[in-house]
Amino acid sequence: MSFRSGVATFAGKSSYWFLHTFLHGGSSLPGKITLKLDPNILRTLGAKYDVIVITGTNGKTLTTALTVSVLHEKYPSILTNPTGSNMEQGIVTTFLNAKNPKTGRPLAVLEVDEANVIKVTQYIEPKGFVFTNIFRDQMDRYGEIYTTYQKILDGVALAPNATIIANGDSPIFHSKELPNPIQYYGFDNEPDSDFKAKPNTDGVLCPNCEHILHYHSLTYSNQGKYFCPNCGFSRPELTYRLTKLGEQTPTSSKFEIDGHPFKIQVGGTYNIYNALAAYAVGRFMDVEPEQISDAFNANQQVFGRQEVIDVDGKRVTIILVKNPVGLDQVLHMIGTDTHPFSLVGLLNANYADGIDTSWIWDGDFEQLTDRDIPAVITGGERYKDITFRLKVAGIPDDKHIVEPDLEKVVDRIKKVPTERVYVLATYTAMLQLRKILATKGYIKEGLGV
């Protein structure tokens, strides 16, 4: 370590100690201080590690947590970044906080924001990359899917020897020739048929000849066993295959990968993709399927298992929604509940939520209308938008309660006719609701996820 790196590391570490001890914080500031003193610090800090970078629009956090727990089955020392600290400063802080490993070459599994991949690969050549998916996100903040993928590839270009482990069901990950070794994972559990994705789907043009892609099978959005009837472009050969999809509920999923049975304590097809990605990394790093199964079973809390809050006898599940594909998947997941439930939609449009609320129209709320939901509550700062969305989706007025004030939403929740209540909320609406629930003593302060 150079003198400059040494000083920078010391300054960063002591600031972390100070922040952590006295202010109970400190996730990115120490990194910021260290970077100021030595902009090349990651080269020094990361040199000792085999690094796996996990990036993509949805599922980064869970895939990272799950990958860590899978790799723990074989590797004793794994460094990872805390939820949300996925930009340069947070990553530097993560390395600063690491204890020096006693033996061997430790692993680091890092969740990295799409645009920050290059800020890691400038200094560290990772051993592997994981690409989860690329979907339209809040577009007032992020670009189009092709721009986002290019940002990732700009970073990957600096690490041409790293193995890419990519979601093979996503056509965009097969659109560019890359020098890297590539392994794909995907769903291979249905017989072939021939159809197109539903019209309101993003990214359905063949990257090769620009015709509309067809599918032999499809999981959701534009993901599946795609092929182009015009030029023959098709899904690449999969290295890791989901071979069977079993029972799915809002709190559990059963499935088989490469013929091995697995169960995870969380619902949602998107979470099966996350598990599949973690399995792929595990196999890539020589973890046995049985060990991976143990990891999935042992670490239920890793799934960020949707927390159920008891509000005077109501079982309330709060789910964050932030983009159309995520919203659709959440709607599908709660639709797998066999018990009657009530639905709450809370919409804000602050910067962290996305200031454009148009995306709620891309969510397929219509799929809920055949469920006969006995009570729907809409609220939040942009309650008018979400209220009209659900009205258009077919929620009848006599079952629809409009309540902008979140305090009163909580009172309303206590009076719905079902025990189960699903609350879909944008980021700041979720924080506001949690604060109210904390004040009323239903949960502890903080994010809790």
Place this chain on the structure above:
Amino acid sequence: MTYELNVAHLYGDLMNTYGDVGNILALNYYAKQMDVHLNVNVVSLEDDFKAADYDLAFFGGGQDFEQTIVSQDIQTKKAELTKFIESDGPLLAICGGFQLLGHYYIGADGEKLPGIGALDHYTLAQDHNRFIGNIVIKNQETGETYHGFENHQGRTFLGDGERPLGNVVSGKGNNGEDGTEGAIYKNVYCSYFHGPILTRNGDIAKHLLVAALRRKYPDADFSQQEALPIPATF
């Protein structure tokens, strides 16, 4: 339902960003209240568009790449689309759809890409800037105020024969210079509004539906449909 309208969702599988599909949902919502059934059909790459087959059309906005592809394909539909527009066919075009009805637009890489020139506007680019944010406009003829969210890099300039959909009260509008937003030509309504436009501005949905009904059923009385109250949703 007493009445039936055939709706062409132009390139609905490619031009569908920012919740534009909500316009179709809103059309359906108001159509039901007007005793009208809508048959919505996506008309995309290599599909035929025949003016005579449709009573109403919607053309949304898309990502840069998709819009480039559509700019090529739409030339094969130019004659029939122009015929539809000139014969007073009602059409709503948003963002990229708005741009492609005009003469040309400048793509993300600075290249000049053709529209169909059915309307007399053209669209330039701006460097490293987008017009992003809430926008309010007022239509001088009807006195109606419209609310939306704009997010566009293109700067569109209207030609002779086009009126703006409204004058900018707050926000940027077509080009940030002349205070216009959107365009109206015959029964064609164009705008940069997302939100989507018809979910926040039900009056425009009503204008489109009534125009389509009058055109298809010239002898029927639509005074009830015209009187449909549109409660504020925004």
